Amino acid sequence: MTENIKKQLEYIEKRKHRAFRRELAKEELDKILPAIYNKNLSYMKRAVLRLKLFLEYETPVILPNTKIHGLRTIVEFPDIYAPGEMDEIKKTGYVHEKGKVTNLAWNVDTVLSEGLEGRRIRLMNGKKQDAEFVECANETIDFTEQFADRYAEALRKHGDSEHAEMISRTVRYGAKTCAEALQLFRILHFTLWCSWCYHNTVGRFDQWLYPFYKADKERGVSDEEILEIIEDFFLSFNRDSDLYYSLAWGDNGQSLVLGGCLENGETAVNELTYLSLEAARELRQIDPKINLRVDKNTPDELYEKGTELTKIGLGFPQYSNDDVVIPCLVNWGYSAKDARNYAIAACWEFIIPNVAMDIPNIGGMPIAELVRNAIVNHLLECESTNELLEFVKDELRNKAKEMTEAVKNLYMEPSPIISLLMKNCLENGRDISEGATYNNYGFHGTGLSCGADQIAAVDSLVFVKKVVTKERLLNGMKTNFKNDSDLRYMLRNYADKMGRDSNANEIGNILLGLFADSLEGIKNERGGIFRAGTGSAMYYVWHGENLGATADGRDAGDYLPANFSESMFLTKSGPFSVLKGFSPENLKRTSNGGPLTLELHDTVFESEESIKKVASLVKSYILMGGHQLQLNAVNREKLMDARLHPERHQNLIVRVWGWSGRFVELNECYQNQIIKRVEFKI
Numbered sequence: 114m115t116e117n118i119k120k121q122l123e124y125i126e127k128r129k130h131r132a133f134r135r136e137l138a139k140e141e142l143d144k145i146l147p148a149i150y151n152k153n154l155s156y157m158k159r160a161v162l163r164l165k166l167f168l169e170y171e172t173p174v175i176l177p178n179t180k181i182h183g184l185r186t187i188v189e190f191p192d193i194y195a196p197g198e199m200d201e202i203k204k205t206g207y208v209h210e211k212g213k214v215t216n217l218a219w220n221v222d223t224v225l226s227e228g229l230e231g232r233r234i235r236l237m238n239g240k241k242q243d244a245e246f247v248e249c250a251n252e253t254i255d256f257t258e259q260f261a262d263r264y265a266e267a268l269r270k271h272g273d274s275e276h277a278e279m280i281s282r283t284v285r286y287g288a289k290t291c292a293e294a295l296q297l298f299r300i301l302h303f304t305l306w307c308s309w310c311y312h313n314t315v316g317r318f319d320q321w322l323y324p325f326y327k328a329d330k331e332r333g334v335s336d337e338e339i340l341e342i343i344e345d346f347f348l349s350f351n352r353d354s355d356l357y358y359s360l361a362w363g364d365n366g367q368s369l370v371l372g373g374c375l376e377n378g379e380t381a382v383n384e385l386t387y388l389s390l391e392a393a394r395e396l397r398q399i400d401p402k403i404n405l406r407v408d409k410n411t412p413d414e415l416y417e418k419g420t421e422l423t424k425i426g427l428g429f430p431q432y433s434n435d436d437v438v439i440p441c442l443v444n445w446g447y448s449a450k451d452a453r454n455y456a457i458a459a460c461w462e463f464i465i466p467n468v469a470m471d472i473p474n475i476g477g478m479p480i481a482e483l484v485r486n487a488i489v490n491h492l493l494e495c496e497s498t499n500e501l502l503e504f505v506k507d508e509l510r511n512k513a514k515e516m517t518e519a520v521k522n523l524y525m526e527p528s529p530i531i532s533l534l535m536k537n538c539l540e541n542g543r544d545i546s547e548g549a550t551y552n553n554y555g556f557h558g559t560g561l562s563c564g565a566d567q568i569a570a571v572d573s574l575v576f577v578k579k580v581v582t583k584e585r586l587l588n589g590m591k592t593n594f595k596n597d598s599d600l601r602y603m604l605r606n607y608a609d610k611m612g613r614d615s616n617a618n619e620i621g622n623i624l625l626g627l628f629a630d631s632l633e634g635i636k637n638e639r640g641g642i643f644r645a646g647t648g649s650a651m652y653y654v655w656h657g658e659n660l661g662a663t664a665d666g667r668d669a670g671d672y673l674p675a676n677f678s679e680s681m682f683l684t685k686s687g688p689f690s691v692l693k694g695f696s697p698e699n700l701k702r703t704s705n706g707g708p709l710t711l712e713l714h715d716t717v718f719e720s721e722e723s724i725k726k727v728a729s730l731v732k733s734y735i736l737m738g739g740h741q742l743q744l745n746a747v748n749r750e751k752l753m754d755a756r757l758h759p760e761r762h763q764n765l766i767v768r769v770w771g772w773s774g775r776f777v778e779l780n781e782c783y784q785n786q787i788i789k790r791v792e793f794k795i
Contacts, residue, residue: 463705
């Protein structure tokens with residue numbers, strides 16, 4: 114790590130950059146609000162005006178020691194909707210989250226090569242179907258360039274005319290070096306956040322930067338110099354990350370993808386793959402989050418480099434298995450070329466760069482709840498597990514119909530800034546909010562292991578061993594085991610569990626298949642499909658809080674396991690058994706995204722051989738057919754101490770669901786769930 118990077122890192126960790134932040138003054142708001150609430154303007158024009166004003170009110174700040182400029186100074190800026198307007202929209206339309214275009218991976222390599230003037234040429238040579246869109250896109254190019262010019266002028270005042278000229282030129286005409294490409298990306302990324310297009314992903318970083326890397330190498334630039342500019346770039350994500358707040362600081366979607374394959378199927382791992390891992394290891398910051406695409410041919414060295422990040426407690430990289438994910442995407446209708454180019458959304462959902470307007474997190478299928486419903490309402494009439502599964506199938510199909518109907522008449526705010534950066538929008542003269550080549554929706558499947566474990570408990574204890582009667586089980590669930598703690602103990606400790614060598618693993622596979630079946634053949638109003646997945650996001654809290662006691666021994670109101678993970682009651686099992694249980698065949702039909710999250714006790718990493726052992730563990734999951742994996746290096750005693758003495762653990766990082774955050778800054782409900790997770794040793 115160079116001295117410049119060390120100084121930057123210290124500057125950020127001491128949060129000195131926050132001294133430049135400000136709230137908008139009343140007199141400023143008095144000018145801004147009437148302008149963007151103007152009912153004579155369409156929502157598209159309001160969105161453009163809001164972004165224009167935001168950038169105009171921003172103050173360019175030149176921080177010391179950095180070569181990648183762009184610091185947000187305004188803490189909050191008004192939205193485009195006057196009081197009551199969003200309520201009116203919701204009366205006739207479905208609004209996903211905030212109604213913004215989010216979770217897209219844009220056409221980074223092309224945009225960085227040709228600059229905004231290159232995008233303008235595409236716009237003016239396009240079909241021009243929507244005159245308003247063409248006007249708004251042109252204006253967006255103008256004021257984004259003007260914003261870059263203001264940074265250039267600030268640099269000139271600091272005596273850096275060379276860098277100033279570079280920013281103005283690059284934003285217009287594209288980049289030729291790594292430094293130019295990363296600075297241009299920073300300007301565009303900054304602008305996207307200012308437009309309220311949150312959860313902006315970085316895409317396939319080692320792929321889109323690689324042409325600039327090769328050009329730099331031909332000019333004699335060393336890997337050490339390129340590593341420094343990458344670290345500079347990575348640090349830029351941490352300057353404003355606390356302002357990009359979703360459910361907690363860290364849940365901001367600033368994720369990048371490394372590795373994987375090229376369009377022809379050959380490996381895409383290159384020198385930048387390893388340099389990026391080295392940068393993340395040296396910096397130890399929660400942004401950007403690293404995702405590694407791997408397959409059966411991935412070299413051990415890459416797994417070991419990834420494990421070094423896990424060892425230092427970053428909660429990433431997250432691993433995605435091309436051998437499972439790509440076939441699933443192709444089966445869903447993506448071309449092989451596009452499927453091989455997949456990236457990761459804010460957390461872990463699989464998205465297609467450049468050409469997709471997918472919404473991969475449009476809802477959560479409450480699998481644990483639906484299984485409970487089937488047991489409570491129909492167990493007495495069942496004589497076998499297969500009969501019970503028929504009722505589970507009905508529950509899933511009915512819920513799928515309800516959920517797919519609920520997301521019709523989608524409202525999505527126009528976004529000319531995103532449209533400028535995607536493929537085909539400019540050529541077709543149409544805003545990205547109206548759709549793209551792919552327009553699929555994704556449903557998380559929450560509480561999968563809880564659902565499988567409930568059925569497995571009925572199968573093993575009621576139908577096979579006959580040690581629990583149907584009536585006793587149902588009464589225990591109804592009363593939250595109030596007068597039958599022995600039953601709760603038996604369900605938690607002696608019933609079959611997914612992740613232990615038992616029938617529960619196959620039941621989990623069957624459940625995944627039924628989930629996929631429930632969505633099969635259903636189209637959304639944009640002609641897309643509904644993709645089934647194994648994630649949970651915040652639903653593991655939300656769906657758990659309102660769920661009664663379940664047949665696996667879980668108490669009413671307790672949280673569910675996060676994502677595609679084992680029960681928090683799992684005993685008599687080890688990490689390899691969990692990996693085996695969570696690599697079922699039907700993942701090839703349910704790869705919307707959602708990783709197995711495995712908690713490894715931090716003492717696992719004490720020996721020199723630990724890196725190789727954990728790397729072998731990860732590789733084993735990939736070879737078994739697992740689709741996605743993330744590891745946490747945790748210590749329950751340390752977590753408990755952090756609850757009592759947060760001042761001692763300011764830099765304690767944990768994986769929450771699809772993102773990493775500082776433990777002491779998490780909401781109490783997320784802290785509690787992480788503390789309860791099963792810790793493994795190997």
